[in-house]
Amino acid sequence: MPNTFQTPEPIQEGDLLAAIDLGSNSYHMIIARYLLGQLRVVDRLRETVRMADGLDAKGGLSEQAQQRALACLARFGQRIRDLPDVRVRALATNTVRKLRDPRAFLVAAEAALGHPVEVVSGREEARLIYLGVAHAQPPKPGQRxxxxxxxxxxxxxxxxxxxxxxxxxxxxxxxxxxxxRFFPDGKLSRKRWRDALNTIGAEFQSISSRYRALGWDEAVGSSGTHKAISEICQKMKLSKGAITAQALPQLRDALLQARHIDQIDLPGLSDDRRPIIAGGVLVLEAAFRALALEKLSVSKAAMREGILYDLLGRHGDNDMRDASVAALCQRYGIDTVQAARVEETVLRLFDQVAGPWQLEADDAQMLRWAARLHEIGLVISHNGYHTHGAYLLEHSDIAGFSRQEQQMLAALVRSHRRNVSRHAFEALPDRLLVTARRLSMLLRLAVLLHRSHEADPISQLELLVDEDSITLQLDPGYLSTRPLLQADLLGETQASASLGFRFHPGLD
Structure with missing residues (x-):
């Protein structure tokens, strides 16, 4: 039986795509149309939200910062209200990662935007930034x-x-x-600056040796901070667009003459950027020192463009998540033959229930990856390997996956055998809970059917479902020669109840 739900519907000519970057300083949205194999930008929106300004040391977010964020998302949502979720990707970054209760903010954010909002790790954020810059300014072949x-x-x-x-x-x-952190009262001084520069420089030392050993042929700055500093340097006639090692100290000296952040008056500096320009120049000067930079050109692209191209890849043949799953299989020595058996069977089951259970192509993809990785925990221990596997998948840096996607993958692996923990799905947003339990049930059955690692195909395999009832039908002759499978199917009735299903193993 062909698997009809394995890959998302490809992007069609004329489709609109939207990417939203929920940054710590500003929120950006870019909308592009897919034409002749390319993305053509049709609209851009940006608002200063300054979410990080409302974050306290305990991970709390001020009411003012939250209201600014939600009001912005509501305006963005109005612009993309007619786009389906599969054509929109909204990603939150550092400030949301630091929240004590990110789920509470995300629920409100999704309601305001009208689309799902995901959180990405810092390393995934970095990958998307690079992708955006690389597409906007393709690097020369062979150069770093x-x-x-x-x-x-x-x-x-x-x-x-x-x-x-x-x-x-x-x-x-x-x-x-x-x-x-360094100028809490707004006062500026050379001593404060020197101490701050040494502190940040020490933190940057963790990467400086490795990065300088790798080397690069050109350096590019992305984001509003670099654009603002570049504009100031041009207005002060310190450079012609690029930021240089000679220009930065002169810019810093001019900035420190103000003695207070409110008094900073630099040519080309906007009122919007004034309250945070000191921190931006400070970080950039520390980066120049740590990496011995001489010159930094400035890109117009950033993470939002990277999100767009990544979204395009997800609906084509260039989904980074596939490559990441393949790398995990290789790294952890997964039995790919057994994983392929489970994958084929779980997709057969998926095809039979996708309609009544309202499952979509993205759900099939998640099942595919979970099937390939369900034994990843065996690298640690056979005892409770599903728990070890879930931990690896939730806490690893996996390129292409958001935190919620990793949490879904981890939940499926955690619950694919033995008793289902009541904590297995607690990290997931409420909107994914029903789907997660249904996918978990499908994976459990597929793994159970292949517990003996047999190469023989399962000729007759039918699954009948309604809202909370599941009936499995297998060839009686096939079942009669497999007493272990019969025992496992009988045992599954209790485990499936913890997922909210009444399971009928079809042994009558």
């Missing part, structure tokens, strides 16, 4: 490029070649965070 993105709460450093990152890191030093 360093990309630096100074956000509100963190700074990403990426070395890549062509469209692929080689090294990527996210360090906790951004323009808002550094301004608040």
């Amino acid at each position: 490029r360093l990309v630096i993105d100074i956000g509100g709460g963190s700074t990403e450093f990426i070395i890549g070649s062509s469209f692929l990152p080689i090294e990527r890191e996210s360090l906790q030093a951004g323009c808002i965070a550094s301004t608040r």
